[in-house]
Amino acid sequence: MAAALYGEHGFFRRERPADHFRTSVSASPVFATAIAHLVAGVDKALGHPDVLTVVDVGAGRGDLLSQVFTLLGRDDRVRPIAVELADRPAGLDPRVEWRPELPDEFAGLLIATEWLDNVPLDVAVLDPDGVPRYLLNDGDLGEPLTSDDARWVGEWWPLRDPGDVAExxxxxxxxxxxxxxxxxxxxxxxxxxxxxxxxxxxxxTGFRDGREVQPRFDGSTDITAHVAVDALGVPLLRQREALAALGVDGARPPLALATADPAGYVRALSRASQAAELLAEGGLGDHWWAVRPVTIEWTPWRLSQSWTR
Ligand SMILES: C[S@@+](CC[C@H](N)C(=O)[O-])C[C@H]1O[C@@H](n2cnc3c(N)ncnc32)[C@H](O)[C@@H]1O
Structure with a gap:
C-alpha cells in the first residue's frame, strides 16, 4: 500500500485527488468557510499570538489552505503550511509553505482531512489454527502478526473465527x-x-475516476480503508455536529426572498445545498472529527468523554 500510493510511481505522486474522489474540501467552499471560523476561534483562545500556524496534513493540492488563507484576509500573523508528499502545485499562493514533513512544533491549528485513511496499513486474517497472519497482496497468508500488531488487533478489532479479517x-x-x-x-x-x-x-477499497474499484497495488488506483477512529484516543464527533457548531446551515432560504431578491435567493439556495451535502446523513455528514485541544480550554463543541470505549 505504501509503495502503491507513495512510491516513485505511486498513485499520489502523479494523480490529483479531486480527479478521483470527492472530499469535503473538493465538495464545496462552505467547508473552508467553517475551517476559517475554527482558525479564528483558535486564534482568540490563544490570545492572538504573533504567529498563528495553520498546518494541513495530506494537503492534496493545497486547496483548503488557499481558501482559508484568502478568507482570513490580510493577516501577516497567519502562517499556512501544507504538509504533502506530492509536489507543490504550480500557481499555489507563494505564502503557503509546502513541505513533505510536519514542522517539529507549532502553535495554532493542525487539520487533516482524509489523510489517515490513506496512511498505509496491513490486513490480518485469522488462519485455520487460530493464528492471526498478514494477508499478502496476492491473497496468500504470510507471517504471524508482530506482537505490537497482535496487541492492537486484540484490543481494537478482535478476530474470533478462522477467515475473520482486521485492518x-x-x-x-x-x-x-x-x-x-x-x-x-x-x-x-x-x-x-x-x-x-x-x-x-x-x-x-480502491478509487479511480470517481468510481469505487478493486484496489490495485500498481499505482493506478487510490487505496483506502476507513479509520478505526476510537483507537485514536481523542474525543469524537460527527461532521454534521461539528460543522453546525461552526455556522454551516443546510436549511433552504425563505421563499419570500425569491420575490424580494431573486439573485440573492439563488445564491442562498446554492449555499444551502452545498452545506446540505457536507451535513448529509449517509454521506459526508457521517465523517468523524477526532479533536484534541492542546493547552486551551476552548472548542466550539461540547466534547464528551464517551469516546474511549
Ligand atoms: C485523500 S487525499 C486528501 C486531500 C485533501 N486533504 C482533501 O481533503 O481533499 C490524501 C492526501 O494525503 C497525502 N499524504 C498521505 N500521507 C502523507 C504523509 N505522511 N505526509 C504528507 N502527505 C501525505 C497524499 O499524498 C494525498 O494527497
Whole structure:
C-alpha cells in the first residue's frame, strides 16, 4: 500500500485527488468557510499570538489552505503550511509553505482531512489454527502478526473465527499521535470516514475516476480503508455536529426572498445545498472529527468523554 500510493510511481505522486474522489474540501467552499471560523476561534483562545500556524496534513493540492488563507484576509500573523508528499502545485499562493514533513512544533491549528485513511496499513486474517497472519497482496497468508500488531488487533478489532479479517490501524494511531505531539498549543483535528467498535468492518477499497474499484497495488488506483477512529484516543464527533457548531446551515432560504431578491435567493439556495451535502446523513455528514485541544480550554463543541470505549 505504501509503495502503491507513495512510491516513485505511486498513485499520489502523479494523480490529483479531486480527479478521483470527492472530499469535503473538493465538495464545496462552505467547508473552508467553517475551517476559517475554527482558525479564528483558535486564534482568540490563544490570545492572538504573533504567529498563528495553520498546518494541513495530506494537503492534496493545497486547496483548503488557499481558501482559508484568502478568507482570513490580510493577516501577516497567519502562517499556512501544507504538509504533502506530492509536489507543490504550480500557481499555489507563494505564502503557503509546502513541505513533505510536519514542522517539529507549532502553535495554532493542525487539520487533516482524509489523510489517515490513506496512511498505509496491513490486513490480518485469522488462519485455520487460530493464528492471526498478514494477508499478502496476492491473497496468500504470510507471517504471524508482530506482537505490537497482535496487541492492537486484540484490543481494537478482535478476530474470533478462522477467515475473520482486521485492518490494523496502529500506523494511523502512531501518525496521528506524532502529529498531535507537535502542537504546543491550539487544536488538532482529523476528519475522515471511519468506524468504531460498534460498527467495525473490513473496508479496504480502491478509487479511480470517481468510481469505487478493486484496489490495485500498481499505482493506478487510490487505496483506502476507513479509520478505526476510537483507537485514536481523542474525543469524537460527527461532521454534521461539528460543522453546525461552526455556522454551516443546510436549511433552504425563505421563499419570500425569491420575490424580494431573486439573485440573492439563488445564491442562498446554492449555499444551502452545498452545506446540505457536507451535513448529509449517509454521506459526508457521517465523517468523524477526532479533536484534541492542546493547552486551551476552548472548542466550539461540547466534547464528551464517551469516546474511549
Ligand atoms: C485523500 S487525499 C486528501 C486531500 C485533501 N486533504 C482533501 O481533503 O481533499 C490524501 C492526501 O494525503 C497525502 N499524504 C498521505 N500521507 C502523507 C504523509 N505522511 N505526509 C504528507 N502527505 C501525505 C497524499 O499524498 C494525498 O494527497
Amino acid at each position: 490494523i490501524g496502529l500506523p494511523r494511531d502512531k501518525a496521528w499521535a506524532d502529529a498531535v505531539g507537535r502542537v504546543t498549543a491550539g487544536l488538532a483535528v482529523a476528519i475522515d470516514y471511519g468506524h468504531t467498535r460498534a460498527d467495525r468492518r473490513p473496508t479496504l
